Amino acid sequence: MEDTSYPPNVKDLLTEMKNISDMMVDLAFAVLVLEDRDLARQLSRLEERMNELMYQIRGAAAVVTRRLEEAKLITGILQVASAAESISDAVESIADFILRGMKVHPVVCEAIGEADE
Numbered sequence: 001m002e003d004t005s006y007p008p009n010v011k012d013l014l015t016e017m018k019n020i021s022d023m024m025v026d027l028a029f030a031v032l033v034l035e036d037r038d039l040a041r042q043l044s045r046l047e048e049r050m051n052e053l054m055y056q057i058r059g060a061a062a063v064v065t066r067r068l069e070e071a072k073l074i075t076g077i078l079q080v081a082s083a084a085e086s087i088s089d090a091v092e093s094i095a096d097f098i099l100r101g102m103k104v105h106p107v108v109c110e111a112i113g114e115a116d117e
Helices: 010-034 037-064 067-101 108-113
Strands: none
Touching: 010 037, 010 067, 037 067, 037 108
């Protein structure tokens, strides 16, 4: 059974955002190398999930912040969440590139192949 408590657990939301953004970066490399439209669509769905998580974190921040000290603490959390969302937005641009039928230059695939983890 899913926990529907409100506000949601911010730690759990941040953890999910971090995990999704990590997975999205890995998938983006595969999308570029394979020019795989199905994987590109999966990236788009993951980006939608990231938007939902960001919305939930903002809502939780609004609910739990009552004093200046709390606001200062929640600001850092919002910055981390925003960074993860920015990563997902950038990766979704890669997905869009492939979904539009554009071709990846061979130099990009070569660079990805030579890149360290």
